Amino acid sequence: MSDKETMQENKGLGFFEKYLTLWVAACIIVGVAIGRLIPVIPETLSKFEYANVSIPVAILIWLMIYPMMLKIDFSSIVRATKKPKGLIVTCVTNWLIKPFTMYLIAAFFLKVVFSRWIGPDLATDYLAGAVLLGAAPCTAMVFVWSYLTKGDPAYTLVQVAVNDLIILFAFTPIVAFLLGVSNVTVPYDTLILSTILFVVIPLAGGYLTRRNIIKHKSIEYFENIFLKKFDNVTIVGLLLTLVIIFSFQGEIILSNPLHISKRQRNPHIVYRLCS
Secondary structure (H helix, E strand, C coil), X not given: CCHHHHHHHHCCCXXXXXXXXXXXXXXXXXXXXXXXXXXXXXXXXXCCEECCEEHHHHHHHHHHHHHHHHCCCCHHHHHHCCCHHHHXXXXXXXXXXXXXXXXXXXXXXXXXXXXXXCCHHHHHHHHHHHHHHHCCCCCHHHHHHHHHCCCCHHHHHHHHHHHHHHHHHHHHXXXXXXXXXXXXXXXXXXXXXXXXXXXXXXXXXXXXHXXXXXXXXXXXXXXXXXXXXXXXXXXXXXXXXXXXXXXXXXXXXXXXXXXXXXXXXXXXXXXXXXX
């Protein structure tokens, strides 16, 4: 096998990544089953919450993000800011396109396609949820997808930081405009706590770990041995997070399977394909 072929093989998806869809589906089923058959588990876990942030979920998200934070060379962050094209595309997509396409797609399906099965009041509630989803860029999962696709960790960090700053002042007016209300409140305590938990803490942990390992060992040891120990940690954290999240909502999903299927399958899939 040539060096080029070897390199291409090494860049291919691993076993977990290749069949990620199957693992996600299995974890959803397991989570819903736990929520229905063993409700004491989600009931107990839901008690560990602060400012609407689940502490067990936060810990699992740390597991997802930490391996990527280990890879960040802080000297490369400065270089990442010198490539504004990606940042501009991300900001325009997240704030000038995504919320409005989510609103239009959700309104079409909820108010038109499924109007026979979903009443106007419930459709409005679902539409509000879709708008909130579309107007709030993800933070933690951006790190996960970047890690799984072998993206640039420093550039990902810069993009997430910029979006976290924008959401503080852009979220309220966008949601208020789309929903036609003026009493939309932003849970700043939740936003700030989420930023600290899902960006600052794992970033600091990754930086300190990287610095100490390189200082006491070597950069070669860090990159070729230490990092490999975390190859599957992100995937495990992701799958366990799905189990917990769906265990929280298991009873609701089983009680409203038709609504959940219609609300999630069509608007969300079309939205993701268009964004």
